[in-house]
Amino acid sequence: MWSYALKRLLSAVVIMWAVATLVFLAMRIIPADPAEVVLGDQASQEALAAFRARTGLDRPLLAQYLDFFAGVVHGDLGRSLITNAPIAEQIWAVFPYTLSLAFASLAVGTLIGVPLGVWTAVRRGGWIDFLGRIFALTGFSFPAFYLGIVLLLIFSVWLGWTPIIHSIRGGGWHEHLGKLVLPALSLGLIQAAYITRLTRSAMLEALGQDWVRTAYAKGLPDRVVYYKHVLRNIMIPVVTAMGLYTGTILGGAVLTETVFNRPGLGKLLVGAIAQRDYTLIQSGLMVFAFIILLVNLLVDLSYALFDPRVKYE
DSSP states (O other), X not given: OHHHHHHHHHHHHHHHHHHHHHHHHHHHSSSXXXXXXXXXXXXXXXXXXXXXXXXXXXXXXXXXXXXXXXXXXXXXXXXXXXXXXXXXXXXXXXXXXXXXXXXXXXXXHHHHHHHHHHHHHHTTTSHHHHXXXXXHHHHHHSOHHHHHHHHHIIIXXXXXXXXXXXXXXXXXXXXXXXXXXXXXXXHHHHHHHHHHHHHHHHXXXXXXXXXXXXXXXXXXXXXXXXXXXXXXXXXXXHHHHHHHTHHHHHHHHHHXXXXXXXXXXXXXXXXXXXXXXXXXXXXXHHHHHHHHHHHHHHHHHTHHHXXXXXXXX
């Protein structure tokens, strides 16, 4: 297992290097001068030259790339073009909010999707199966930001249970938890639809296997067969889908944080794009890529927990 983990870690390092290179080049081929974007079209040539010298934009492209890569290796993501503040500090200040939103939405999707997928599979052809498939189809059809607006309309405008606009900062843990419910539902319900459909398909395929008939022949009750034997055997594709869905969660968090006025990596990245803060954009994209790679590595290493037959080579 350790050799497999080391190989996966080395491959992740190579992928991160490729992502860093592509992001760096993408920021440099944008048809706009960062100095003119930040200072404006009316800035003097002296001011533009001073800005380029301060930010290192006047240096050769290779020198900029080597400085950027050396900073990433040492954990220095550079400074914002707009505020000149360290980017790492800005990211760490909002990272807990995005992390809590991702975990909460994942919990909502898993706690709803897995049991509902099992239930619709064992009640195939019934009204529960019909409603479950309608839920899965509807979830696929709703963008996260649109569902967030609908939830705000229902719970904030019509019912008045939550404020439409509120500050997430400050307050105790119970206030943070209360402000997390609607954003987590906005992302989690869509993920629940995806997990429901995947669990149902995997469950139906497993129920037709010989070892399931053998379990019934031994006199095992339905509950034991479904939840102890079948569910455990189908968890690998479900967990894999959860890992792959991480990118979708982070992408949905960009708009969800904007809709619910939550601080986070997504909202920080949207603000950087609006202000043309290229250094903050490239650093934010790298953090997103790192989180996705880390989650997929942990998912791969967790397979043995669900199926002891899995061997890492």
